[in-house]
Amino acid sequence: MKKRPTLADVAKAANVSLMTVSRAINSKPGVSEDLRQSILMLAEEMGYQPNQIARSLATHHTAAVGLIVPDNTNPFFAQIARGVEDTAYKEEFSIFLVNTVEDPIRERAALDSLSQKNVEGLILCSSRLPDDELEDRISHFPAAVLINRELKTPLSHAITINVNDQGGAKSAINYFINHGRNLIAYLDGPANSLSAKRRMEGYKAALQEAGISFDPQLVECCAPDTDGGRIAAAALLARRPDVNAIYAFNDLVAIGAVQIVEEIGKEVPGDIAVIGVDDTPLSTVIRPELTTLHVNLRYIGRLAMRTLMDTIEGGSSSTAIRIEPELVVRDSA
Amino acid sequence: MKKRPTLADVAKAANVSLMTVSRAINSKPGVSEDLRQSILMLAEEMGYQPNQIARSLATHHTAAVGLIVPDNTNPFFAQIARGVEDTAYKEEFSIFLVNTVEDPIRERAALDSLSQKNVEGLILCSSRLPDDELEDRISHFPAAVLINRELKTPLSHAITINVNDQGGAKSAINYFINHGRNLIAYLDGPANSLSAKRRMEGYKAALQEAGISFDPQLVECCAPDTDGGRIAAAALLARRPDVNAIYAFNDLVAIGAVQIVEEIGKEVPGDIAVIGVDDTPLSTVIRPELTTLHVNLRYIGRLAMRTLMDTIEGGSSSTAIRIEPELVVRDSA
């Protein structure tokens, strides 16, 4: 690897001062057009590339943000990351990607590392940190966007983006009810999941509004994957064979439920209707195609990055953004 | 956001010189144990965090690497990224993630940006740059790992990691042949895909070795997704209804093919056997479960990062690594 020339090298070669080269490179006023051009030519020729590290130290701007997700492999976060990266590219910002693997230790390490790297902003997804600590650590960043996490006390430089899980659940349950389903089960997600909690609220609320009393027997917790869905659906249907609708924590769980329903000789949606959440690419690949709650994750990512840029540049209007999921009716309900 | 104390601040508060604090923080010799402890306490108390930017400028070490992928949303690259991040975390390195969206312009921009940020290494997946340019640009990095891309002239600081696509294709075709299939079609990937080219080679080679002559009618190009698979399979089966085995470019294509086969009233694998590539999570979710070629992508990611670290730290043994795919027999063949 060849050693890169510095501003001083170019200056020497051009027989001008370091500063004129700097001005020429950065398109700043104070250099005659002729000189600028010839310097630019020379710099190009020498293969000069500005050293961002030095520049950052001098300007206190790193043009970098941190993106912390539980797992970049999860399509949910992969889509968000894609959106973030999309607008980061347009803004000429770089992004540091970190996985926490749902481990608070790793999340803390990530926050420390990013802070030390002087990122100008932070996008933190599904933080597992306790409220107090979270707020304290966020205050070490110039700006932050929290996805899938609420904040007790609003911070001026921190914006939250949350999906309206309650509302989504309600619209799914209402859809069931409007289509004549009256025994609606809920395959709930992991106990520590914020989304699971909120969807449960929506489930209960929708039932109550419809005058249907809540029956704990119709709820089953499960791991948020296909196997989890299979196990939970099997247990549920063994206990309550009369169920005629299932609201699943996510698409994978829904798919597991569909499999079990068909394996016990019933039909989807004829006998039992199923609605998932997330609208992953999967949902149009399997048969029957999955009816599910859609949120534009890529849009959320873009929105997060844009909002972050706004608050970095001096303040965004909003402080808590709520995304409304949309029921996409396909063949499973 | 509170202003962070600097080394000088801590030094002043501790009534010692800047350097003793630096030594204490960095666990370097030259400080009495008592002093070190008290300085560490004080630093902790003041909330001191080293400024990595300044440190990088002084040491020429950024503890950061760049990871360039076509699309982090593609499970293939998502898994690799996860592996990379896994070992980066262990090595206390940060990773810059960039998507190229298969756009050479964006790839060039990514390379420039990363180079200016002084990353210590680069992991570049499926580069679309011409050989000459690629080699030139790679030479601007201290170390590089190329995934899914070969290099004409071996570079000492650049390692390539490639999946043995030819071998994988051959093992799939051989499996078909050993199970009595004789009319084996290939749903090929996009024309510009290196993998597609290599799999085609393996397909032809396996046929030749088995004494079966290659029939262009049995090959159909398609977009690498389910719809592409559907369209291609429909065209193929309309043209050659006698086909009894299909080797698909990837799992999504395979799924599309399975759907079409079933829609025209035939059975998988009874009438037509199908083998995919990638072993995505999808393959165990759909029915019949997909027989497919498996490669441990996360392992590849880890390997890439580890190899990168090795060459950063002064040279790795290998220069071109080849990963052998493994046929996972499930229900579709």
Added chain:
DNA sequence: TTGTATGCGTTATCAA
């Protein structure tokens, strides 16, 4: 329009 001095926060080098 151009150039000089100074500082960003840290480490390396040499001196005490």
Added chain:
DNA sequence: TTGATAACGCATACAA
């Protein structure tokens, strides 16, 4: 064991 000074590569502020 400690400390002063000079880098690192660039930009800001001010002078010419």
